[in-house]
Amino acid sequence: MKVTGKTAVYGIFGYPVKHSLSPLMQNAAFRELGIDAVYVPFEVPPESLKEAVDGVRALGIKGLNVTVPHKERIVEFLDYLSDDAEILSAVNTVKNENGRLTGYNTDAEGFLRSLLEEGVDLEGKRALMFGAGGAARAVGYALLKGGVKFLNIVNRNFPRAKAVGELLGKRGNVLVYPLKESTVDILLKDIDLIVNTTSVGMKPEDPVLFDYSKIPEGITVIDIIYNPPETPLLKSARKKGCKTVNGLGMLVHQGAVAFEIWTGEKAPVETMRAVLKRELYGGNP
Ligand code: ATR
Numbered sequence: 367m368k369v370t371g372k373t374a375v376y377g378i379f380g381y382p383v384k385h386s387l388s389p390l391m392q393n394a395a396f397r398e399l400g401i402d403a404v405y406v407p408f409e410v411p412p413e414s415l416k417e418a419v420d421g422v423r424a425l426g427i428k429g430l431n432v433t434v435p436h437k438e439r440i441v442e443f444l445d446y447l448s449d450d451a452e453i454l455s456a457v458n459t460v461k462n463e464n465g466r467l468t469g470y471n472t473d474a475e476g477f478l479r480s481l482l483e484e485g486v487d488l489e490g491k492r493a494l495m496f497g498a499g500g501a502a503r504a505v506g507y508a509l510l511k512g513g514v515k516f517l518n519i520v521n522r523n524f525p526r527a528k529a530v531g532e533l534l535g536k537r538g539n540v541l542v543y544p545l546k547e548s549t550v551d552i553l554l555k556d557i558d559l560i561v562n563t564t565s566v567g568m569k570p571e572d573p574v575l576f577d578y579s580k581i582p583e584g585i586t587v588i589d590i591i592y593n594p595p596e597t598p599l600l601k602s603a604r605k606k607g608c609k610t611v612n613g614l615g616m617l618v619h620q621g622a623v624a625f626e627i628w629t630g631e632k633a634p635v636e637t638m639r640a641v642l643k644r645e646l647y648g649g650n651p
Contacts, residue, residue, distance in 0.1 A: 367393075367397065367404070368417045368439060369404060370402070370531065373402050373403060373404055373491045374401075374402060374403040374404075374405075374428045375403070375404055375405075375406065375425070375426070375428060375496070376403055376404070376405040376427065376428055376430065376628065377406045377408050377411045377425050377427060377430055377431075378405070378406075378408065378430065378431040378433060379409065379415070379418060379430055379431070379432050379433070379436050379440070380407070380408075380409065380410070380432070380433035380434060380436065380621060381407050381409055381410055381411055381412060381434070381435060382569065383407045383408065383410075383433065383435070384407070384409070385426075386407055386431075386433060386618060387617070387642055387645060387646070388405070388407075388431050388433075388529075389405050389406065389407055389527065390641050390642070390645055391564070391617075391618070391621050391638045391641055391642055392405040392621060392625060394407050394634075394637050394638060394640075394641040395622075395625050395633055395634050395637060395638050397448070398634040398637040399629075399631055399634060401629060403428070404488065404502035406631075407599060409482075410436065410526040412435060412436070412439070413446070413473035414445065414475070415436055415440060416443055416480070419440065419443040420443075420469070421466065422460070422462055423462070423467065423497055423612055424541070426460055426462070427462060427625070428461075428556045429459070429460060429461050429462060429627070429628040430459070430460040430462075431460075431510055431621075431624055432458050432459070432460060432469075433457055435580045436501075437456040437457055437458055437500060438456050438500075439459070440457050441456070441457055441469060442470065442565050443458065443467075444460065444467045444468065444469040445466045445467050445468065446466070446467070446468040446469070447468070447469045447470075448468065448470040448471065450470065450474055450475065450650045451469045451470050451471040453500070453507065453533055454471050454473075454474070454503050454504055454507060454533075455472055456473075456500060456503065456504070457469035457470065457471055458470070458471055458472055459471070459472050459561060459624040459627055459628075460471055461486070461508075461622075461627055463629055466543070468617065469624050470622045470623075470624070470627055471504065472617070472619075472621075472624050472627070473501070473504035473505075473508075473616070473620050474492075474505070474507045474511065474621035475508070475619070475620070476503065476616050476617075476620030476621070476623055477505050477508040477590070477603070477616045477619070477620075477624070478508050478511065478512055478617075479615075479619040479622070479623070480611065480614075480615025480616045480619045481512070481611065481615075482634065483619075484609075484611045484615065485617055486559075486586055486609065486611060488509060488512030488513050488514050488559070489512070489513040489514075489558050489596050490513065490514075490515050490516045491513075491515060491558040491559045492514070492515050492518075492556060492557045492558050492559065493514045493516070493517045493518065493557065493558070493559040493560075493561060493584075493639065494516065494520065494553050494554070494557045494559065494560050494561070494582045495509065495517060495519050495560075495561045495562075495563060496520050496521070496545070496560075496561070496562045496563060496566075497519075497562065497563035498523065498526040498527040498529070498530040498542075498565050499518060499526070499529045499564070501563040501590055501608065502519070502532055502563040502564075502615075503533060503534070505561060505563050505590060506519065506530060506534045506540070507537065507561075508536060509537075509559075510534060510537045510538035510540070511537070511559065514559070515539065516538070516539035516540070516541065517534065517535075517538060517539065517540045517541075518541050518542075518543065518553050519531055519540060519541070519542045519543070519566050520542075520543045520544070520545050520549070520550060520553070520641035521542070521543075521544070521545060522545040522563075524543075524544040524570035527542040527544070528542055529541065530542070535594060538600060545575070545576075547576060547577070549574075550576040550580075551576075551580065552620060554580050554581070554582060555582075557582065558586065559579065559585060559586050559587075559588070560585065560586075560587045560588070560599075560603070561587075561588045561589075561590070562575065562587075562588070562589040562590065562591070562597070562599055565591070566582070566599075567589060567591050567594075567597030567598055567599055567600075568569055568591055568594075568597075572598075574598060574599075575599065577613075578598065578599060578602035578603070579602065581602055581603050581606050581608060582606070583605075583606045583607050583608070584606070584608060585608050585609075586608060586609045586610075586611070587599065587600060587603035587608045587609070587611075588610070588611045588612075589610075589612055589613060590612075590613035590616055591612065591613050592612050592613035592614040592616075592642075592646065593646050593647075594618055595612055595614065595646075595647060596610075596612065597612070600612060602612075614639065614643070615645075616640075617642065618635060618639045618642060619635070620639050621633070621638060622635050622638060625628050625638075
C-alpha cells in the first residue's frame with residue numbers, strides 16, 4: 367500500500383479497539399476499489415472522546431466507525447444525525463464533510479441486508495428476540511422495520527428489557543418478558559423466528575439461554591454472534607431442520623453500508639467477507 371500526501375484517513379474509535387476487525391475489512395475494501403485511503407484504529411479513552419472528535423475536525427479525518435463504549439456518548443459531539451442514529455440514540459459511523467460531522471447507525475441496515483442475502487423474509491413473522499443491550503436495540507428496530515407481526519423481547523435483566531420495549535414499542539407490537547424457563551416455553555409455541563443478540567454462546571463455558579431441544583422445527587434462527595460461526599443455539603436449530611444465520615453477514619454489511627456512506631461507491635462485499643473469514647476461521651466455514 368502506498369501512502370502519500372493525498373491519502374485520505376479513516377478510522378475507528380473504541381476502548382479497547384485492539385480486537386476490531388474493521389481495519390482489516392475497510393482497508394481491503396479501499397484496496398479492492400483502488401481508493402487512495404487508509405483506515406486506522408484509535409484507542410480513545412472515554413474521558414478523551416470530545417477531544418478526539420475535535421481532532422477528527424482538526425485533522426480532516428474523513429470518516430469513522432464508532433464502537434464500545436462510545437456509540438451513545440459521541441452523539442452530543444456531532445453536528446447532525448441520520449434518522450436511524452437519532453431513533454437508536456447511537457452512532458457507529460461518522461462522515462466528515464468539511465468539518466461538519468454527521469452520525470449514522472448502520473447496524474440495523476446491515477442486519478436487514480444480511481437477512482436479505484440469506485433469503486429471510488420478515489414480513490408478517492412472529493419474532494422472539496433474546497437480549498436488551500445496544501445490539502438488541504438495532505436488531506429489534508430492524509425486525510420491526512422489516513415488517514414482523516410482533517416482537518417478543520426476553521432479557522435476564524427485566525428493567526433493561528422494559529427500556530428497549532419502550533423505545534421499540536413506538537414502532538410496532540412489542541412485548542417484554544424476563545428470562546424464565548416457563549415464560550420461554552410458552553413463547554416458543556407461537557413464533558417463526560428466534561434472534562439472539564446476547565453474548566451467550568461466544569464462550570464454550572457459557573450457559574444456554576433456554577432448553578434448545580424446545581426450538582420449534584423448521585423455523586428461522588438467527589444469532590448475531592459470528593465467532594464461533596455456529597453457536598450451540600445455531601447448532602441445535604440446524605439439527606431441528608431450522609434455517610440458521612450467524613452474525614458474519616451483519617458484521618460485513620454494517621461495514622459495507624458505512625463504506626458506501628463515506629465513498630458513495632458500492633462496497634465490495636465479497637472481498638470484505640473473505641478477509642474476515644480468513645482472519646476469523648482460517649478460511650474454513
Ligand atoms: P451489546 O451492546 O453487544 O448488546 P450489552 O449491552 O453488554 O452488549 O448486552 C449484552 C446482552 O447479553 C444483554 O442483554 C445481557 O443481559 P442482561 O441485560 O441481563 O445483562 C445479555 N447477557 C450476557 N450474559 C448473559 C447470560 N449469562 N445470560 C443471559 N443473558 C446474558
